[in-house]
Amino acid sequence: MVSKATFSNLHRSAKDLVDRSLDRHVRLAVTGLSRAGKTAFITALVDHLLQGPVHHQLPLWSVARDGRFLGAKKVPQAHFHIPSFKFEQNINSLRADQPVWPEPTAGVSEIRLKIKYRPDSLLWRNLSQTAELTLDIIDYPGEWLLDLPLLHMSYEQWSEQMAQSLTQPGRAELAKNWLNLGAQLDLHGAYDELQIAQISQAYTQYLHECKAQLGLHHIQPGRFVLPGELAGAPLLAFFPYVWGEINSDHDNKDSALSMLSARFEQYKEHVVKRFYQQHFVHFDRQIVLLDCLTPLNTGRQSFEDMQTAVEQIMQSFQYGQSGFLRRLFAPKIDRIVFAASKADHVTPDQHENLLALVDKLVVNGQREVAFSGIESHCIALAAVKSTQVGNVNYQGKPHVALTGRQLDTSELLSLYPGEVPADLPQAAFWQKQGFDFVNFAPPVVASNLPLPHIRMDLAIEHLLGDKLL
Ligand SMILES: Nc1nc2c(ncn2[C@@H]2O[C@H](COP(=O)(O)OP(=O)(O)OP(=O)(O)O)[C@@H](O)[C@H]2O)c(=O)[nH]1
Numbered sequence: 160m161v162s163k164a165t166f167s168n169l170h171r172s173a174k175d176l177v178d179r180s181l182d183r184h185v186r187l188a189v190t191g192l193s194r195a196g197k198t199a200f201i202t203a204l205v206d207h208l209l210q211g212p213v214h215h216q217l218p219l220w221s222v223a224r225d226g227r228f229l230g231a232k233k234v235p236q237a238h239f240h241i242p243s244f245k246f247e248q249n250i251n252s253l254r255a256d257q258p259v260w261p262e263p264t265a266g267v268s269e270i271r272l273k274i275k276y277r278p279d280s281l282l283w284r285n286l287s288q289t290a291e292l293t294l295d296i297i298d299y300p301g302e303w304l305l306d307l308p309l310l311h312m313s314y315e316q317w318s319e320q321m322a323q324s325l326t327q328p329g330r331a332e333l334a335k336n337w338l339n340l341g342a343q344l345d346l347h348g349a350y351d352e353l354q355i356a357q358i359s360q361a362y363t364q365y366l367h368e369c370k371a372q373l374g375l376h377h378i379q380p381g382r383f384v385l386p387g388e389l390a391g392a393p394l395l396a397f398f399p400y401v402w403g404e405i406n407s408d409h410d411n412k413d414s415a416l417s418m419l420s421a422r423f424e425q426y427k428e429h430v431v432k433r434f435y436q437q438h439f440v441h442f443d444r445q446i447v448l449l450d451c452l453t454p455l456n457t458g459r460q461s462f463e464d465m466q467t468a469v470e471q472i473m474q475s476f477q478y479g480q481s482g483f484l485r486r487l488f489a490p491k492i493d494r495i496v497f498a499a500s501k502a503d504h505v506t507p508d509q510h511e512n513l514l515a516l517v518d519k520l521v522v523n524g525q526r527e528v529a530f531s532g533i534e535s536h537c538i539a540l541a542a543v544k545s546t547q548v549g550n551v552n553y554q555g556k557p558h559v560a561l562t563g564r565q566l567d568t569s570e571l572l573s574l575y576p577g578e579v580p581a582d583l584p585q586a587a588f589w590q591k592q593g594f595d596f597v598n599f600a601p602p603v604v605a606s607n608l609p610l611p612h613i614r615m616d617l618a619i620e621h622l623l624g625d626k627l628l
């Protein structure tokens with residue numbers, strides 16, 4: 160006889176199965192700061208899935224390892240108003256006779272796949288031989304998450320913070336043109352559209368220079384350097400007032416100050432909030448790609464800036480404690496992967512350190528992320544492995560080294576790039592500056608073979624493994 164408790168267990172597992180059968184749609188968001196490797200990651204991921212189960216190139220993905228992955232196909236995306244991820248263009252570049260990396264991208268885009276697999280559960284097998292998961296992959300710039308703190312700030316507070324940031328090394332020098340132009344502004348006088356547009360352009364130029372010359376990513380407002388479809392809109396024609404105290408007591412509605420504060424408020428409302436409400440709210444899974452190696456190479460300021468940017472990015476996933484965030488959007492993300500990208504730039508003996516470094520970068524924020532009910536994992540990966548590992552003889556002894564085609568010259572190069580610090584680098588690391596980062600061209604891959612990678616399968620397992628049971 161079936162006891163009451165057993166019956167209730169059976170009932171529950173049957174219900175779980177029905178729920179699971181309905182839960183066959185995942186929106187996977189891929190983000191990271193500029194050049195972190197988002198486009199390469201998505202292109203490689205989609206290519207692996209479209210290649211199907213033939214090559215057994217994904218042993219750490221349980222569904223593929225167990226022989227349950229049956230294949231995938233590209234289907235029309237869900238939202239026709241969102242630009243399509245340019246998969247064909249990107250994969251043609253990577254798989255060309257002389258492969259090149261995909262073009263940089265500036266905004267949000269998406270692609271939809273259907274994955275066919277054989278379910279794991281015995282009970283499921285009785286119900287259906289195969290199942291399908293609809294996977295939407297969304298690419299968006301991590302810089303857009305850096306704007307979140309603006310929502311808590313007034314124009315005055317933001318201006319004060321930006322004035323302080325000018326004291327950081329090298330910034331005031333790059334800001335010279337903007338500072339000179341803005342010094343002529345009569346804040347309480349009637350606003351002059353042309354003058355505001357000119358000073359805004361100079362401010363935007365300054366932000367671009369911070370990115371290009373100082374390797375900085377923590378740039379506000381984020382859309383000024385990555386405007387996407389907002390390029391040229393008056394919504395982006397404002398700047399912080401850094402030429403003295405702001406006294407708004409006796410201000411009038413036609414003043415430059417009123418115009419600047421109004422645009423700042425509209426930016427918060429129509430750009431920052433809208434991104435969370437239209438996009439972020441629908442994400443189920445998230446991978447944040449972190450290129451730790453370029454800032455290690457560029458220097459201390461660039462690395463510390465990335466660290467601040469990462470802390471800032473993590474705030475968007477800390478809604479567990481923030482009533483404000485939960486009111487702004489009803490988040491659903493339940494898993495995040497923090498991935499050190501481009502791991503093929505260091506020798507395998509350094510992968511452990513690279514992983515430890517990512518761990519250290521995110522560890523503080525991770526506690527809050529866990530409090531939001533989000534499971535998180537750290538990994539080190541290469542979307543498209545562009546180097547080979549071998550030995551070179553140096554001073555009569557064999558040393559492990561990487562060989563790849565240098566991006567600029569296309570020439571083969573063997574080098575030992577140096578040691579990755581396993582902890583956030585201290586002063587001594589910067590003094591000896593022992594890291595030698597070289598950009599490599601993508602490898603030449605025969606059209607019938609999968610793209611070589613490092614731990615893409617582990618990334619897929621963390622992001623989707625449980626959705627394909
Ligand atoms: N060696 C190696 N280099 C990589 C890999 N992924 C990306 N890169 C390098 O990093 C650059 C940027 O990669 P993208 O995928 O375009 O990065 P992104 O985050 O989409 O960049 P934006 O669109 O500009 O924000 C590439 O042009 C390559 O030089 C990788 O797996 N291995």
Ligand SMILES: [Mg+2]
Pocket residue numbers: 197198199262263264265
């Ligand atoms: Mg891109």
